[in-house]
Amino acid sequence: MANLMVDARNVRKSYGSNQVLNGISLTVQQGEVLCIIGPSGSGKSTFLRCLNHLESINGGRIYVNDELMGYRQVGNVLHELKPQDIAKQRQSIGMVFQRFNLFPHMTALQNVIEAPIGVAGIDPEEAKKQGLELLAQVGLQDKGDHYPAQLSGGQQQRVAIARALAMKPKLMLFDEPTSALDPELVGDVLDVMKSLAKAGMTMIVVTHEMGFAREVADKVVFIDKGVIVEQGKPKQVLDNPQETRTKSFLNKVL
Amino acid sequence: MDLSDDVVAVPLRHPWRWISGGIATALLLSFIWAVFSATSIQHDIVTKFLFDPRILIGMGVTVVVTVVCMFIATVLATLLAVMKLSDNPLQRWLATGFIEFFRGTPLLLQIVFWGYLGIIFPHLVLGVPYTDIVFLSGKTSDLIPAIVAGIIALSLNEAAYSAEIVRAGILAVDGGQVEAAKSLGMSSSYTMRRIVLPQAMRVIIPPMGNEFIGMLKNTSLLQVIAVAELYTASSTISAANLAQIELLMVSGFWYLIMTTVLGVPQRALERRYGRGFEVVGGRSAPRAFKVGKR
Numbered sequence: 328m329a330n331l332m333v334d335a336r337n338v339r340k341s342y343g344s345n346q347v348l349n350g351i352s353l354t355v356q357q358g359e360v361l362c363i364i365g366p367s368g369s370g371k372s373t374f375l376r377c378l379n380h381l382e383s384i385n386g387g388r389i390y391v392n393d394e395l396m397g398y399r400q401v402g403n404v405l406h407e408l409k410p411q412d413i414a415k416q417r418q419s420i421g422m423v424f425q426r427f428n429l430f431p432h433m434t435a436l437q438n439v440i441e442a443p444i445g446v447a448g449i450d451p452e453e454a455k456k457q458g459l460e461l462l463a464q465v466g467l468q469d470k471g472d473h474y475p476a477q478l479s480g481g482q483q484q485r486v487a488i489a490r491a492l493a494m495k496p497k498l499m500l501f502d503e504p505t506s507a508l509d510p511e512l513v514g515d516v517l518d519v520m521k522s523l524a525k526a527g528m529t530m531i532v533v534t535h536e537m538g539f540a541r542e543v544a545d546k547v548v549f550i551d552k553g554v555i556v557e558q559g560k561p562k563q564v565l566d567n568p569q570e571t572r573t574k575s576f577l578n579k580v581l
Numbered sequence: 582m583d584l585s586d587d588v589v590a591v592p593l594r595h596p597w598r599w600i601s602g603g604i605a606t607a608l609l610l611s612f613i614w615a616v617f618s619a620t621s622i623q624h625d626i627v628t629k630f631l632f633d634p635r636i637l638i639g640m641g642v643t644v645v646v647t648v649v650c651m652f653i654a655t656v657l658a659t660l661l662a663v664m665k666l667s668d669n670p671l672q673r674w675l676a677t678g679f680i681e682f683f684r685g686t687p688l689l690l691q692i693v694f695w696g697y698l699g700i701i702f703p704h705l706v707l708g709v710p711y712t713d714i715v716f717l718s719g720k721t722s723d724l725i726p727a728i729v730a731g732i733i734a735l736s737l738n739e740a741a742y743s744a745e746i747v748r749a750g751i752l753a754v755d756g757g758q759v760e761a762a763k764s765l766g767m768s769s770s771y772t773m774r775r776i777v778l779p780q781a782m783r784v785i786i787p788p789m790g791n792e793f794i795g796m797l798k799n800t801s802l803l804q805v806i807a808v809a810e811l812y813t814a815s816s817t818i819s820a821a822n823l824a825q826i827e828l829l830m831v832s833g834f835w836y837l838i839m840t841t842v843l844g845v846p847q848r849a850l851e852r853r854y855g856r857g858f859e860v861v862g863g864r865s866a867p868r869a870f871k872v873g874k875r
Contacts, residue, residue: 445771
């Protein structure tokens, strides 16, 4: 159990009377790639946002790298963490969004080096060097001076990945990273994610790309109506699903 | 016969544009003629006082007061806007109360109030309450001369108005920006300073340009507490030589020049904060930031 990166125990989340997550438990080992699939509105994105405490949870516990997210437990009592402590926890968790959310007033390189300089306190020259290396890693070494609006969707998403990697995270969360892209641009982004997985990054990916899940994932989880319906090896879940809900979902998307 | 399919068409005529344009030009010319030919206006007095040292000094005071007030007001306004958007209820109420109070009473009234503060509180003491520690003490009229009272009045009033402009600018920034900043481990104050406010500037600057021009003209109200700005200078001169209209024309001319010149830095600022938002090569900026810019 030494290398447990994510340990989610019975996570529950509701907006008012609307129960979105109904007791989700799963674990991710260090270096593992987990793909979460499921119909829209199933709670898979919400679960991802709970992992880095962008959303607070109503029940259960989330441990990332052995740290309880968002709270401090003293005996049986939970204390809310201070905002700066939560910010600290988030530094080791990178996140990539469906709509990129690049900072439009900064160039690609500035997007990548903003947090390393301003949050991690890295020397600007050093950050710039690392930033250019990261841009090269996602195939955009010549786009550093471009503003997001001057880049294609696929390029923007790759800058966003480089930006998240710049904080040297231990875990990367991907929230439908290719859903807002034109079909011909999806491949470039998936390639970057594949090489990241190959390099040993721990990743949790909410996706509709079944091909990616089959090829890269160590484990696939199917979520519907806020509960895990089925989980296992990609072959097992995607090619030989046991549950009727999984079968009918896969019939629709494959 | 040339069978090219180029569109060579006789342009549509717009006769009414020409007719209404002609009428407007005639009216404008006759007004200018009326002003220049009016025997009741002594044009030599206008030209004589246009560069009078007292007028020019008054203009300097107007510029300084305007810049100082707008600086203080902008800083306060940003603070008030952030307070009003805070999740701390005390901060929200304080900001709301301040804004309501200073928007809800006439500016002229506020100027007179600050100008006559010495009548209500003849002595001012700044220290720690219930102790003998005193940092500053003296007669109110010495500590707060008319020009300081004027600056306080204009700044506080302007802060209340500008706070709503800044708040609108902050609200116009896409929520995904804050989420991205949070996910990178940025604190909320860092996010506000580096991510949200620079983007909000695009929305804030055009109405703030308006406020700047408004401030420049509102400094003329300081005449009621005898601050020696442009309008006070011109009315002091006209009180002596009785050439009221002529001196109004003098100060009016300079106000017009100053407000026109102000447009230059505004356009520079708009370009500065518009970086990254231009529509380039057919690819448009994110929908939330799209502006009808040709």
